[in-house]
Amino acid sequence: MFSDYSSSELMSIFAMQGFAGLTLFSVFVLMALGLAIIFGQMGVINMAHGEFMILGAYVTYMTSNVFSQWLPDLYGFYFFVAIALAFLAAALLGMLVEWLMIRHLYHRPLDTLLATWGLSLILQQTYRSIFGAREVGVSMPDWMMGSYPITDLVEVPINGIFVMCLSLGITLVVAALMYRSRWGTQVRAVVQNRPMAGAVGINIQKVDRMTFALGCGIAGIAGAAFTMIGSTGPTSGQLYIVDTFLVVVFGGATSLLGTVASAFTISQAQSTMEFFLSGSMAKVLTLLFVLGILMIRPQGLFTLKVRR
Numbered sequence: 001m002f003s004d005y006s007s008s009e010l011m012s013i014f015a016m017q018g019f020a021g022l023t024l025f026s027v028f029v030l031m032a033l034g035l036a037i038i039f040g041q042m043g044v045i046n047m048a049h050g051e052f053m054i055l056g057a058y059v060t061y062m063t064s065n066v067f068s069q070w071l072p073d074l075y076g077f078y079f080f081v082a083i084a085l086a087f088l089a090a091a092l093l094g095m096l097v098e099w100l101m102i103r104h105l106y107h108r109p110l111d112t113l114l115a116t117w118g119l120s121l122i123l124q125q126t127y128r129s130i131f132g133a134r135e136v137g138v139s140m141p142d143w144m145m146g147s148y149p150i151t152d153l154v155e156v157p158i159n160g161i162f163v164m165c166l167s168l169g170i171t172l173v174v175a176a177l178m179y180r181s182r183w184g185t186q187v188r189a190v191v192q193n194r195p196m197a198g199a200v201g202i203n204i205q206k207v208d209r210m211t212f213a214l215g216c217g218i219a220g221i222a223g224a225a226f227t228m229i230g231s232t233g234p235t236s237g238q239l240y241i242v243d244t245f246l247v248v249v250f251g252g253a254t255s256l257l258g259t260v261a262s263a264f265t266i267s268q269a270q271s272t273m274e275f276f277l278s279g280s281m282a283k284v285l286t287l288l289f290v291l292g293i294l295m296i297r298p299q300g301l302f303t304l305k306v307r308r
Contacts, residue, residue, distance in 0.1 A: 023160040023229055025267035026167035029260055030222035031240055032247040033174055036259045038215035039248055041191050042208065044102055045113040049244065050237025051123035052216045055093060056086030056223025057232040058131060064138040076141040083166070083224045090220025091213040098212040103205065120238075127234040135233035144228070159228045166225055170218065175256055177214075187211055243283075250290045251301050258302030266290070 031053060038046045060082040067078035097119065105112045140159055147155040178184040189197040190207050198204045226232070243266065251262030266286055273282035294300070 022164055022267070023157075024271055025264050026160075026163040027222055027226055027229065027240070028243065028247055028263040028267050029167050030170060030218060030225055031244040032251070032259045032263050033171060033256065034215040034218035034222065035244050036215075036248050036251075036256060037174075037178075037218070038212055039245075040252075040255070040259075041187060042211055042215075043106070043109050044212070045109055045116065046215075047113055047117040047241065048097075048120035048123060049116075049216075049219055050239075050241040051120045051127075052090045052094065052219040052237075053223040053226065053240065054127060054232060054234070054237040055090050055123070056220030057227050057236070058127065058136075058223075059086040059089045059220070060224040060227045061131075061136050061138050061232060068139070076143055079141065079144075079224070083221055086220040086224040087217040088220075090223070091217030094213040094216025095209055097216075098209045102212060103208065106208070124234045124238075131234070133234065135231040135236070137231040138227045140228065163225045163228050166221070170221060171256075171260060174214075174218065178256060183207075183210070246287070246290055249300060250294065252299060255300070255302035258300055261301055 031049070034052070035046065035049050038044050038049070060079070063078055063082035063085055067075045067081075071078075101115055101119070102112065105115060144159040144162060147157045148161065149155050178187065186197070186202050186207050189200075189202060190204055194204060197207075223232075223237075226236070230236070247262045247266055248259060250266065251258030251260070269286050269289065270282050273285055277285070
């Protein structure tokens with residue numbers, strides 16, 4: 001397989017696939033951050049997480065159409081508005097879902113799997129009824145077009161660089177919220193001991209609702225980023241939900257650092273192997289590798305240390 005290429009060609013191939021893997025890593029880490037908050041911090045198995053992502057993608061699509069039709073002179077700035085609207089739409093829907101359904105199922109995690117799976121089917125049909133079954137795409141602003149040359153053979157797309165910077169920024173904001181804010185302290189207190197957290201005056205219901213909303217909102221931002229690298233359809237979210245759960249479990253369900261490290265490892269492995277093998281074979285090999293590591297270390301790459 002490698003003997004067909006010279007050493008310089010192999011270096012260029014690995015470099016190109018490495019940068020392609022970084023773009024995939026950006027989407028993985030945004031999706032996994034939201035899921036790590038919902039699944040790792042709250043114990044809710046949210047099978048509709050991909051549909052919250054696609055909600056953000058459709059919001060970005062509609063924002064693009066509004067700017068192109070009514071505000072063409074400001075079209076270069078539409079994506080920044082779309083990110084804010086995608087986060088807001090997904091977060092508000094998450095708050096509604098938590099109030100109507102999730103809050104009744106916190107002590108029954110397997111039931112959350114079935115309930116959110118049904119929710120994902122409802123949302124898919126809703127998107128199909130509103131936007132149609134065909135996939136839609138957005139037009140990137142002029143400043144996102146083109147690529148930045150690294151070498152004579154390797155070029156990095158500008159939209160990929162922007163998505164990576166967006167992922168890095170969101171990761172830092174989430175880390176600051178979880179470990180440097182009063183709200184993050186309350187979230188970690190509720191995770192470790194819900195009855196005691198309530199006994200010391202923490203509003204557990206409010207913390208749960210805001211945490212679920214934040215996780216869904218981050219998925220909405222992932223959907224906005226997704227429009228930069230792919231087209232959007234009613235079932236597009238299902239293509240990423242398995243990989244997202246894989247990232248969260250492999251990294252350690254309660255560790256944000258583990259989520260980032262796991263997303264990087266899996267995205268780079270898949271991107272590189274897809275060049276030499278088929279896409280399905282790359283996913284199978286990645287899954288086997290992760291399962292092998294989890295057999296040795298079931299808690300994942302990183303774990304949350306608590307005082308007992």
